[in-house]
Amino acid sequence: AATPDPLITQVQPWNTVLGDGVDVHPYGMPVKYESDVIRRNVPWLTADSVSSINFTPLHALDGIITPNGLCFERHHGGAAEIPKEDYRLMINGLVDEPLVFTLDDLMRFPRENRIHFMECAANSGMEWAGAQLNGCQFTHGMIHNVMYTGVPLRALLEEAGVKTEGKWILAEGADAAGMTRSIPIEKALDDCLVAFKMNGEALRKEQGYPVRLVVPGWEGNMWVKWLRRIEVGDKPWEQREETSKYTDLMPNGKARKFTWVMDAKSVITNPSPQAPITHGPGRTVITGLAWSGHGTIKRVDVTLDGGVNWHTARLSGPSLDKSLHRFYFEFDWDGSPLLLQSRAIDETGYVQPTKDALRKFRGNNSIYHNNGIQTWSVNKDGEAENVEIS
Ligand code: MTE
Ligand code: CO
Incomplete structure (x- = not known):
């Protein structure tokens, strides 16, 4: 460079003052310069913050793992606080022997480690009627x-012995909401986990400490937190959260229920409205996330011109079953406005639909399971806005 950069030529404070010692932060926190990377609430969405939701700052993250302190929270009755010694998990109903487990009891069973996304069925729900947030x-x-x-x-379940009439389980939470959902026995015996660690450490209180149910690929509501009871039955229980809520109202006035699987979906996280392009024309990196409740993501396409031309994005990082996938698309931006979209294709060959295609089939009254293609309009200054195009 022609002019000397003082950040290089002059001695800086961090070079002359001793830094924090190892005992200053026994449990580490992010550096203060990243203090805007936080979960955020949209206050007008819910009447109060106890039965509410906050959101993962996807625009500020990379890779595929969500740091524990940034995992979005959805509580129907606030985050329960349960001492680990007082934790009990009961299995009852159509079993040979009803059982109660403490946390220590659970730790004596063979464990598994698996990476999975959990998506609330209401994710993108506000966007059904058009670009909103x-x-x-x-x-x-x-x-x-x-x-x-x-x-x-x-x-x-094998320890308790499921009777042959046992076709469903009911998972029940210990929180004030007492969340309860019916799950078919095939799924319960397939890949569900009774989890007590997240990213290596104990579950956070917000995520259901000490124990939550993991129901890979299926809507977040079924991932019961503060799990206290599993009942085995011969039919679904038709609880509130599977009849009045988490059902999909169709154009003919009837509602589809038990739409458990989260279909393939993707979103460009950068650039996006909270993360504009600030460097001007030239070398530019687009990145985003793709996922499918049916398995892995086979391919992600990116368009710069609202779907006229599609380009294959580059996947980087592990491609795991029912897990987030990270994609990148690098290009030379000429500074003209962009209409950015991404489109996920999963291992079954399913292609993420447009929002119009979804509405054609599902009508306009839905809230849940919006996996339509998202559009960001980027202007010549690099600012991005949520829009819809048809
Ligand atoms: N489990 C209990 N016991 N209570 C709840 O309110 N919310 C459900 C589910 N399990 C809930 C629960 C919903 S709607 C979702 S989307 C996820 O938990 C949210 O999990 P998270 O807070 O880890 O993001
Ligand atoms: Co939810």
Whole structure:
């Protein structure tokens, strides 16, 4: 460079003053310069913050793992606080022997480690009627992707002995909301985990400490936190959260229920409304996330011109079953306005639909399961806005 850069030529404070010693932060926190990277609430969405939601700051993250302190929270009755010694998990109903486990009991079963996304069925729900919220944190941030350590639910059910009439389980939470959901026995015996660790450490209180149910690929509501009871039955229980809520109202006035799987979806996280392009024309990196409740992501396409031309994005990082996938698309930006979209294709060959295609089939009254393609309009200054194009 022609002019000397004082950040290089002059001695800086961090070069002359001793830094913090190892005992200053026994439990580490992010550096203060990243203090804007936080979960955020949209206050007008809910009447109060106890039965509410906050959102993962997707625009500020990279890779595929969500840090524990940034995992979005959805509570129907606030975050319960349960001492680990007082934790009990009961299995009852159509079993040979009803059982109660303490946390120590659970730790004596063989464990598994698995990385899975959890997406609330209401993620992008505000966007059904058109572009609403300005930022992928708010349009797509009801998702997190975590490595869980836990005991396969199958092992606990086998310990209790499921009777042949046992076709469903009811998972029940110990919080004030007493969340309860019916789950078919096939899923319970397949890949559900009774998890007590997230990203290596104990579950956070917000995520259901000490134990939550992990239901890979299925809507977040079924991932019961503060799990206290599993009942085995011969039919679904038709609880509030599977009849009045978490059902999809169709154009003919009937509602589809038990739409458990989260279909393939993707979103560009950078650039996006909270993360504009600040460097001007030239070398530019687009990045985002893709996921599918049916398995892995096979391909992600990116368009710069609202779907006229599609380019294959580059996937980087592990491609795991029912986990977030990270994609990148590098290009030379000429500074002209962009209409950015991404489109995920999963291992079954399913292609993420446009929002118009979804509405054609589902009508306009839906809230849940909006996996339509998201558009960001980027202007010549690099500012991005949530828009819809048809
Ligand atoms: N489990 C209990 N016991 N209570 C709850 O309010 N909320 C559900 C589910 N499990 C809930 C619960 C919903 S709607 C979602 S989307 C996820 O937990 C949210 O999990 P998170 O807070 O880890 O993001
Ligand atoms: Co939810």
